[in-house]
Amino acid sequence: MKxxxxxxxxxxxxxxxxxxxxxxGATDTEDSIIDPDKCIxxxxxxxxxxxxxxxxxxxxxxxxxxxxxxxxxxxxxxxSFKANDEKIARDLADVTDDDSLYRLFKAIERSSRLMNxxxxxxxxxxxxxxIGVRKFLxxxxxxxxxxxxxxxxxxxxxxxxxNN
Amino acid sequence: MRxxxxxxxxxxxxxxxxxxxxxxxxxYRCPLCTxxxxxxxxxxTSVIEHQELFDDHQMHELSNGEIAxxxxxxxxxxxxxxxxxxxEDMMTLADYFTSSVKSGDASLKMLAESIDNEIAAxxxxxxxxxxxxxxxxxxxxxxxxxxxxxxxxxxxxxCLHNNGSLLKGKKVFVCSVCGFIYxxxxxxxxxPVCKVPDWKFEEVKGR
Numbered sequence: 563m564k565x566x567x568x569x570x571x572x573x574x575x576x577x578x579x580x581x582x583x584x585x586x587g588a589t590d591t592e593d594s595i596i597d598p599d600k601c602i603x604x605x606x607x608x609x610x611x612x613x614x615x616x617x618x619x620x621x622x623x624x625x626x627x628x629x630x631x632x633x634x635x636x637x638x639x640x641x642s643f644k645a646n647d648e649k650i651a652r653d654l655a656d657v658t659d660d661d662s663l664y665r666l667f668k669a670i671e672r673s674s675r676l677m678n679x680x681x682x683x684x685x686x687x688x689x690x691x692x693i694g695v696r697k698f699l700x701x702x703x704x705x706x707x708x709x710x711x712x713x714x715x716x717x718x719x720x721x722x723x724x725n726n
Numbered sequence: 727m728r729x730x731x732x733x734x735x736x737x738x739x740x741x742x743x744x745x746x747x748x749x750x751x752x753x754y755r756c757p758l759c760t761x762x763x764x765x766x767x768x769x770x771t772s773v774i775e776h777q778e779l780f781d782d783h784q785m786h787e788l789s790n791g792e793i794a795x796x797x798x799x800x801x802x803x804x805x806x807x808x809x810x811x812x813x814e815d816m817m818t819l820a821d822y823f824t825s826s827v828k829s830g831d832a833s834l835k836m837l838a839e840s841i842d843n844e845i846a847a848x849x850x851x852x853x854x855x856x857x858x859x860x861x862x863x864x865x866x867x868x869x870x871x872x873x874x875x876x877x878x879x880x881x882x883x884x885c886l887h888n889n890g891s892l893l894k895g896k897k898v899f900v901c902s903v904c905g906f907i908y909x910x911x912x913x914x915x916x917x918p919v920c921k922v923p924d925w926k927f928e929e930v931k932g933r
Contacts, residue, residue: 637867672930
């Protein structure tokens with residue numbers, strides 16, 4: 563399985579040893595993102611980095627774990643509550659005059675979304691490149707009205723989500 | 727006797743502290759995560775019974791709010807893979823569905839009731855089912871989510887009964903990983919729920 567190096571900018575301490583050891587120059591870029599077209603996955607930078615800021619990721623991801631239908635039903639129930647909480651909190655934030663309450667409602671709106679994202683991650687929507695996600699997007703596009711951002715969806719389905 | 731904070735795991739040991747837990751003031755709060763006294767469990771905890779909520783075992787069609795969460799989660803996944811353009815496209819789709827959610831009746835009481843229901847019935851059912859099926863990923867979201875939701879309940883109850891006294895003069899932070907809400911002067915060094923470092927917290931600013 564072909565792998566390429568990715569750099570975690572939060573950990574990178576700019577010791578630049580990766581520049582010395584890279585045989586293709588992939589690690590030396592103006593935006594600090596290791597060039598995926600140049601990287602050959604040799605692991606030299608991963609081993610040399612003193613801050614452990616570089617790791618190898620596969621270009622092709624394995625199928626996500628199968629989920630039991632009964633768990634999915636539960637997760638969906640929970641998800642519908644979180645979506646509703648998010649909506650109520652957003653509406654309450656819109657109408658309140660009180661600054662403390664505004665910040666609390668905004669926090670609950672954000673928190674509900676974060677928890678719902680996590681629920682979705684455990685409900686078959688974990689890996690963007692998975693077949694299930696592709697079907698989900700195709701289904702949304704098929705039902706979508708005209709004002710739907712069709713260009714963005716088309717770019718994702720044509721190339722953006724390839725698992726190569 | 728030892729009492730454990732159900733949010734972050736902090737242990738109040740009566741033998742060490744010298745003051746019986748029951749005699750602590752009613753406004754005693756966890757020194758690590760600020761959870762109130764009633765969120766501490768005595769170490770021999772009893773299992774709370776809850777009713778089976780789900781008669782309907784069919785999957786329903788996702789609502790716009792649920793679709794938005796699925797899509798923004800995928801956008802975050804793409805961002806983590808350093809696929810920035812793809813993440814932006816996915817977020818565009820998510821935002822479309824977020825703005826398609828209709829506003830309606832909204833009250834503090836409705837929100838508090840929804841949160842109460844989740845804590846009393848939904849989370850226990852998710853935990854039970856995930857544990858029965860050996861699904862540890864779903865157990866994780868139930869453990870994290872029920873803690874985060876318990877803290878939301880504390881903050882909402884404070885708004886309903888104490889005029890939001892906990893919020894006065896304090897900043898509000900949200901953990902960008904698990905959603906834990908922290909009210910205080912600065913973000914905690916590590917998230918009490920999911921244990922990520924303080925820079926993963928975002929401050930919620932006023933208007």
